[in-house]
Amino acid sequence: METEEKILAAAKEIFIQKGYAAARMQEIADKAEINKGLLHYYFKNKDKLFSAVFMEAFHKFAPRINKIFESDFPLFEKIESFVDEYMDILLENPNIPKFVIHEMNQKPEEFINTIMNNKDRPNPMKLIVQVQSEVQKGNIREINPLQLVINMISMCVFPFVASPLFKSILQMDKTTYLQFMQLRKKEVSSFIIESIRVKNE
Amino acid sequence: METEEKILAAAKEIFIQKGYAAARMQEIADKAEINKGLLHYYFKNKDKLFSAVFMEAFHKFAPRINKIFESDFPLFEKIESFVDEYMDILLENPNIPKFVIHEMNQKPEEFINTIMNNKDRPNPMKLIVQVQSEVQKGNIREINPLQLVINMISMCVFPFVASPLFKSILQMDKTTYLQFMQLRKKEVSSFIIESIRVKNE
DNA sequence: GTCTATAGGTAGATAGAC
C-alpha cells in the first residue's frame, strides 16, 4: 500500500469519526503509521487533506444514486430499487452520512459550489418528472413530487444519521440495529408504494 | 438580562452554529459582551458550559414531543398532531437537530447515559402499542410499528438536518425553503395516513 | 462580579538532516 493511500485511508477514518474541527493531524499520522511532517509533504495542509477525503466520500455515493434516479424502470420498480440500492450503500458505509451532513452544514456555500457544479451532483429531476406524469395519468394519487423525493431520501438516510438515538430507544446493539436496517429496506419501499398507489373504495 | 443568561444565549448560538470542537470561548465571550475570564467564573470550563447548553436544547424539545406520543388521540389524529407539532418546533429551531445529532454522535455513550436516563427521554411506547392494537383490529394495514415511528420522525427531521442539500437541489433560498416546510406538514401526515389505512379493492 | 495578564498546553505547519 502506497504512502498516499495509507494517509488517505487513515484521514478518512479520523475525519469521518471526529469531523474536521476535532480531527488531529497527529492522530491521522499515527493511524497511517507515518510521521506528521509527511502529511504536509503529500497534502500541503489540513484543509487540502480534508477536501480530498470529502470528495472521495462524495464520489463513492453520488454516481450510484444517480444511476437509479436516471434509470428507465417503471415508477414502483424504480422506488424499490432506489431504496434497496441506497440502503445497501448506507449499510456498507453507515457513518458517511453523518460526516457529510455535518461538514456541509459547516460551510454550506462551499459545499454547494464544489458539489453542485460537479457532474455527479444529486439529480432527481428525471424521477420527479416521472412521478408527475404518473399522477397526470391517474396511475398514482396526487402528490407533490418534490415532497415524495424528500420522503424517500429521509426515510433511508435518517436512521443512519440518528443511529445512537434509535438504537437507544429500541434497545438494540449495533448488530441488531443493522439487521433491523436490512429488514427496513422492504418496509420503506412498501410504505412508499402503499401511500401513493390509487385505491378503489 | 443577567450575565449568566447572556452567556448561555451566546454559547447556545455559537455551539449550535459551530459544534463543540470548533466553538471558541473567546467568540462566546465576545457575543455575550463580557470578558473571557468571566466565562470560567460562571461555568468552570468549556465542557460544563456546553453541557448546560445541550441540556437546555434537549429539554426544550423532549417534553413537547412526548406530550403527543402519550396523548389520548385516535391514531390518525395523533399522527397529524405529531407531525404538526414536531415540525412547528423544528421551524422555530431549525438548527438544533443538526447540533444535537452531531454531538450525540461524538459521544454516544455519554448521550445515552445522560439523556436516556432522564425523565424527558423520548418515549414512543404508547404510540407503538396503539399502532399494534389498530393493526390487530384491522383498522390499518399490517405494518411494523417501530418502522412506522422511525418513518414519521425521519420525514419530519431530516429535511432540517440536510437543508443545504435540499435547498440547493430544489434551488430555493432560506425563506422559500421554510415556506416549503410549512406546506410539508400536511403532505407528511397525509403521506403516512394514506400508506397505512386499509384499502378496499 | 468583572476585569487584565499570563501560564500552560496543544495544534498546524515549516526547516533541514538523511
Next chain:
DNA sequence: GTCTATCTACCTATAGAC
C-alpha cells in the same frame, strides 16, 4: 521520500488586581 526538531499561533484555564 521520510524523518526529527522546532517555530508560531492559538486556545483553555487560572491568578490576581480592582
